[in-house]
Amino acid sequence: MPEYTLAVALRSSAPLDDAAIDALRTVIRPGDAGLQLWREPDRAVLRLTTECAADDLHAALEQGRDLADEANDACPGRVFEVAAMDDEDSLVWRAGP
Numbered sequence: 500m501p502e503y504t505l506a507v508a509l510r511s512s513a514p515l516d517d518a519a520i521d522a523l524r525t526v527i528r529p530g531d532a533g534l535q536l537w538r539e540p541d542r543a544v545l546r547l548t549t550e551c552a553a554d555d556l557h558a559a560l561e562q563g564r565d566l567a568d569e570a571n572d573a574c575p576g577r578v579f580e581v582a583a584m585d586d587e588d589s590l591v592w593r594a595g596p
Contacts, residue, residue, distance in 0.1 A: 502552055502585070504584050505550070505559065505563040506547070507581050508544060509544070509571060509576050509577065510543055510544055510545075512576045513575075515545060527570055528566070528569065533549045535548045547570055553583075556588060560590045563581040563583050579593065
């Protein structure tokens with residue numbers, strides 16, 4: 500089954516500091532060794548990436564949307580971008596204004 504990279508961007512409803520990021524790492528997919536979590540310098544945007552196996556880009560994007568839901572449950576805010584990509588192509592969902 501093909502491997503894809505998932506990327507999620509969420510604007511938090513509260514500023515994120517290092518302690519918040521550390522706490523989120525224990526809650527969002529704690530068994531996923533490939534999950535990367537960080538905040539943007541403005542402390543409002545949370546970014547996540549991980550890898551997944553899926554039949555195609557559309558199925559991978561659905562897994563990305565699931566990851567976005569998990570992130571939003573743990574860190575209330577607004578998901579504004581979810582992407583699935585491989586070495587040749589990508590599929591991106593973006594929230595409207």
